[in-house]
Amino acid sequence: MILDGKTPTGPIEKTWDKHRFDMKLVNPSNKRKFKVLVVGTGLAGGAAAASLGELGYNVEAFCYQDSSRRAHSIAAQGGINAAKNYPNDGDSIYRLFYDTIKGGDFRAREADVWRLAQVSNNIIDQCVAQGVPFARDYAGYLDNRSFGGAQVSRTFYARGQTGQQLLLGAYSALSRQVKAGTVKMYERTEMVDLVVVDGVAKGITCRNMITGEIKSYWGDAVCLATGGYVNVFYLSTNAMGCSVTAAWKAAQKGAYFANPCYTQIHPTCIPQTGDHQSKLTLMSESLRNDGRCWAPKNKEDCDKAPGDIPEEDRDYYLERKYPSFGNLAPRDIASRAAKEQCDDERGVGPGKRGVYLDYATAIERVGEHTIKERYGNLFEMYEKITDENAYKRPMRIYPAPHYSMGGLWVDYNLMSNIPGLFVLGEANFSVHGANRLGASALMQGLADGYFVIPYTIAGYLATVTPGTVTDEHPAFKESKEQVQAQTDKLLNIKGKKTVSEFHRELGKVMWEDVGMARSESSLKNALQRIPEIRDEFWKNVNVTGSGAELNQQLENAGRVSDFLEFAEVFTIDALHREESCGGHFRTEHQTDDGEAMRDDENFAYVAAWEFKGAGKAPELHKEPLKFDNVKLAVRSYK
Amino acid sequence: MDLTLHVWRQSGPKDKGQLETYPAKGISPDMSFLEMLDEVNEQLIKTGKTPIVFDHDCREGICGTCSQTINGKAHGGQDRTTVCQLHMRSFKDGDEIFIEPWRARAFPVIKDLIVDRTALDTIMQAGGYVSCHTGGIPDGNAHPIGKPVADYAMDAAECIGCGACVAGCPNSSAMLYTSAKVAQLAVLPQGKHEAKARVKNMTDALQAEGFGNCTNHLECEASCPKGISVKFIAKLNREYMKAVVS
Ligand SMILES: Cc1cc2nc3c(=O)[nH]c(=O)nc-3n(C[C@H](O)[C@H](O)[C@H](O)COP(=O)(O)OP(=O)(O)OC[C@H]3O[C@@H](n4cnc5c(N)ncnc54)[C@H](O)[C@@H]3O)c2cc1C
Numbered sequence: 001m002i003l004d005g006k007t008p009t010g011p012i013e014k015t016w017d018k019h020r021f022d023m024k025l026v027n028p029s030n031k032r033k034f035k036v037l038v039v040g041t042g043l044a045g046g047a048a049a050a051s052l053g054e055l056g057y058n059v060e061a062f063c064y065q066d067s068s069r070r071a072h073s074i075a076a077q078g079g080i081n082a083a084k085n086y087p088n089d090g091d092s093i094y095r096l097f098y099d100t101i102k103g104g105d106f107r108a109r110e111a112d113v114w115r116l117a118q119v120s121n122n123i124i125d126q127c128v129a130q131g132v133p134f135a136r137d138y139a140g141y142l143d144n145r146s147f148g149g150a151q152v153s154r155t156f157y158a159r160g161q162t163g164q165q166l167l168l169g170a171y172s173a174l175s176r177q178v179k180a181g182t183v184k185m186y187e188r189t190e191m192v193d194l195v196v197v198d199g200v201a202k203g204i205t206c207r208n209m210i211t212g213e214i215k216s217y218w219g220d221a222v223c224l225a226t227g228g229y230v231n232v233f234y235l236s237t238n239a240m241g242c243s244v245t246a247a248w249k250a251a252q253k254g255a256y257f258a259n260p261c262y263t264q265i266h267p268t269c270i271p272q273t274g275d276h277q278s279k280l281t282l283m284s285e286s287l288r289n290d291g292r293c294w295a296p297k298n299k300e301d302c303d304k305a306p307g308d309i310p311e312e313d314r315d316y317y318l319e320r321k322y323p324s325f326g327n328l329a330p331r332d333i334a335s336r337a338a339k340e341q342c343d344d345e346r347g348v349g350p351g352k353r354g355v356y357l358d359y360a361t362a363i364e365r366v367g368e369h370t371i372k373e374r375y376g377n378l379f380e381m382y383e384k385i386t387d388e389n390a391y392k393r394p395m396r397i398y399p400a401p402h403y404s405m406g407g408l409w410v411d412y413n414l415m416s417n418i419p420g421l422f423v424l425g426e427a428n429f430s431v432h433g434a435n436r437l438g439a440s441a442l443m444q445g446l447a448d449g450y451f452v453i454p455y456t457i458a459g460y461l462a463t464v465t466p467g468t469v470t471d472e473h474p475a476f477k478e479s480k481e482q483v484q485a486q487t488d489k490l491l492n493i494k495g496k497k498t499v500s501e502f503h504r505e506l507g508k509v510m511w512e513d514v515g516m517a518r519s520e521s522s523l524k525n526a527l528q529r530i531p532e533i534r535d536e537f538w539k540n541v542n543v544t545g546s547g548a549e550l551n552q553q554l555e556n557a558g559r560v561s562d563f564l565e566f567a568e569v570f571t572i573d574a575l576h577r578e579e580s581c582g583g584h585f586r587t588e589h590q591t592d593d594g595e596a597m598r599d600d601e602n603f604a605y606v607a608a609w610e611f612k613g614a615g616k617a618p619e620l621h622k623e624p625l626k627f628d629n630v631k632l633a634v635r636s637y638k
Numbered sequence: 639m640d641l642t643l644h645v646w647r648q649s650g651p652k653d654k655g656q657l658e659t660y661p662a663k664g665i666s667p668d669m670s671f672l673e674m675l676d677e678v679n680e681q682l683i684k685t686g687k688t689p690i691v692f693d694h695d696c697r698e699g700i701c702g703t704c705s706q707t708i709n710g711k712a713h714g715g716q717d718r719t720t721v722c723q724l725h726m727r728s729f730k731d732g733d734e735i736f737i738e739p740w741r742a743r744a745f746p747v748i749k750d751l752i753v754d755r756t757a758l759d760t761i762m763q764a765g766g767y768v769s770c771h772t773g774g775i776p777d778g779n780a781h782p783i784g785k786p787v788a789d790y791a792m793d794a795a796e797c798i799g800c801g802a803c804v805a806g807c808p809n810s811s812a813m814l815y816t817s818a819k820v821a822q823l824a825v826l827p828q829g830k831h832e833a834k835a836r837v838k839n840m841t842d843a844l845q846a847e848g849f850g851n852c853t854n855h856l857e858c859e860a861s862c863p864k865g866i867s868v869k870f871i872a873k874l875n876r877e878y879m880k881a882v883v884s
């Protein structure tokens with residue numbers, strides 16, 4: 001099937017304004033009759049729940065943490081983009097739009113990206129009004145820095161904790177609505193099923209993570225803002241609880257999953273120290289503004305202390321390969337380059353999976369004091385984890401899975417192919433194409449939550465009668481029974497391997513075969529291994545305890561079982577996409593000097609997969625991408 | 639290294655709970671404290687025992703989910719470090735480690751090391767916000783905010799809401815937590831208009847939720863993994879006086 005993204009037509013700079021005018025509205029006195037469920041209270045969900053509650057809808061919001069303030073948005077360090085052009089350095093909505101399309105390697109929808117760039121400025125205003133303490137200059141104006149390969153300074157930040165401050169802003173708006181009674185908050189409540197009635201999303205089924213009770217909630221619309229899925233790699237920069245579960249339950253009920261193979265590997269993470277490792281810690285990308293990446297030129301030098309390797313025996317590989325961008329080359333390029341050094345057996349540190357990020361030159365140039373002022377907290381964090389002082393000895397870094405550009409397919413209104421099911425933030429696939437630029441995810445989450453969904457959901461709700469289906473409907477009972485059956489099944493296997501062992505095994509396959517560089521043979525190998533692991537999981541997993549209690553093993557088992565199904569569709573997508581673009585690098589499709597080769601003639605489309613059951617071939621639906629406002633070009637950072 | 643753990647086990651809110659002893663063998667100094675517990679849990683599962691439950695999520699010291707009292711100290715007592723960022727290299731072979739949940743009347747134990755911190759959210763809901771609408775907001779640069787003020791607000795805003803200040807305080811007071819938000823918003827032009835109502839409502843909520851009073855032990859600042867300063871409590875007191883006196 002050819003999918004329709006329902007993008008408005010006409011001059012791009014008018015599309016969003018015109019669309020807002022064309023959409024139906026819900027009469028203010030009717031709003032409270034509509035119940036909207038918002039799953040997830042990160043930047044996207046928190047902003048959405050607060051804004052919809054304030055508009056007068058009857059909102060119920062859910063998160064798996066013990067407080068809505070703890071969503072993984074909290075961990076974002078670097079900053080948030082907006083086209084304010086405060087520094088007067090040539091930024092504009094058009095430039096932010098263009099950079100995002102180009103950064104995404106021409107695999108995103110133009111109109112969605114335009115809208116994002118357009119509302120980016122409102123986001124900054126909104127957050128300032130909430131009391132978000134962005135960095136300021138001495139005159140009291142908002143400060144900007146350049147970030148992640150952008151040639152203008154458009155990134156707003158709050159020390160190294162931008163995500164935290166933005167999330168606390170959204171959390172404060174949400175708290176205000178909870179107090180006002182427009183939003184009912186359900187913490188420690190995990191969505192484990194989507195309820196669909198006659199093809200329309202009408203509710204969710206959740207597990208109360210304290211009592212284990214399985215309960216359904218009905219709504220006239222369901223918004224999923226449940227974050228990304230890179231924990232499919234086991235080790236990633238995501239929080240331990242991040243999972244594909246909510247999105248995957250929707251996929252099991254017919255929602256299409258778009259571009260799952262587009263995942264971002266972040267170049268500057270602290271390398272793994274051993275098998276005990278449970279997660280990887282990101283070091284902000286801003287570190288590359290002053291740090292220089294290098295690896296020893298000779299294998300024999302890898303075990304030497306870095307200070308004992310003379311200048312001429314160091315390979316500053318990014319500066320060598322990309323003279324004009326150097327250490328600021330985009331994430332996918334920097335990550336692959338680090339991997340190349342290590343594959344060439346010139347890596348450093350435990351397991352030889354690491355390269356150096358060196359501040360000696362910068363310290364010489366601007367002094368240790370300035371470096372401390374810029375990155376003090378990051379150096380401190382590095383020292384806590386590695387016990388090494390990065391002022392004296394170069395940091396060791398290695399790429400790690402970080403962000404998922406793919407996600408549930410949505411149209412311009414953020415509605416999936418299931419009417420009534422909206423998807424926001426990292427959970428959808430919409431604006432980042434095949435690669436996301438730094439500081440653009442926070443922007444997208446808040447754009448979706450504050451400024452897009454409040455309009456587009458009205459366009460949908462105005463076409464339905466509120467409360468026609470409630471949890472009395474048999475579909476809810478059926479959903480609960482299904483969840484209960486799944487829980488019982490997991491608990492009754494009583495096998496020999498722990499849930500973590502399976503997750504680690506899956507992660508290893510995904511990282512090695514479907515990670516930074518993918519080939520037909522590695523992908524085929526993964527397609528053989530994943531079902532094997534999944535089959536063994538269902539025969540041999542040991543989930544301790546019972547369903548009717550706080551049971552972290554059971555929570556985790558549910559998430560891993562979903563990853564085991566999802567991973568296969570992910571790999572199929574990677575295999576089918578016979579090109580290299582953004583975060584998706586197929587070794588067969590590269591130039592002689594190792595650069596990615598896109599195939600616009602055959603692959604300028606969104607691949608949306610319809611799940612048909614575990615082990616069955618999913619069906620591919622395509623949404624062709626048209627570019628009327630930018631010229632398709634080879635993404636070069638040389 | 640090999641360690642001996644004494645871990646608080648409590649099957650539910652009604653259970654009395656007790657410490658139980660487990661060996662932790664072959665622990666690498668590079669492990670984080672939570673990775674050490676993961677390892678112990680894998681062993682417990684393999685030997686047919688019930689794994690220990692504990693709260694955690696980001697494992698990088700920012701979400702504020704992890705919450706354990708280690709050897710009597712919130713987060714283990716290392717300067718500006720959450721338990722998820724505490725590494726085993728700060729212990730040595732043969733150590734005995736006591737692991738308990740946050741202890742406070744306002745934080746009832748749910749199970750093992752997991753407590754209920756809903757009261758912290760309730761305090762925020764009482765007034766920890768600026769009542770601005772979504773949209774219809776002037777430009778972000780419309781009201782310049784001097785760097786010292788912005789920095790002061792940011793110092794306060796760094797609170798991760800973990801509750802270590804409560805766990806560390808002999809009175810189980812949540813004054814540091816509350817004051818950080820009151821102070822952040824009181825100094826910003828956006829927050830000034832509601833400052834009086836905010837400080838009153840939030841302190842009322844603090845008392846209603848069963849937190850104790852502040853008697854200047856300063857254990858909160860010492861326990862805080864973000865180093866939030868007690869100067870914000872002084873600020874809260876001043877704001878409170880302004881609100882009730884004038
Ligand atoms: C370490 C790190 C640093 C980053 N730095 C930056 C940066 O500097 N700039 C930038 O722009 N982006 C950055 N990003 C990316 C950005 O932070 C995220 O993409 C973004 O915050 C995602 O927001 P979200 O609201 O979509 O999801 P999240 O914040 O992940 O929220 C997901 C929500 O869904 C809930 N949830 C999930 N599953 C379920 C379920 N089954 N049932 C109930 N609830 C559920 C969770 O409880 C949570 O509330 C960073 C990411 C990481 C990991």
Ligand code: FES
Pocket residue numbers: 693694695696697698699700701702703704720721722723
């Ligand atoms: S787990 Fe997030 S702060 Fe420790």
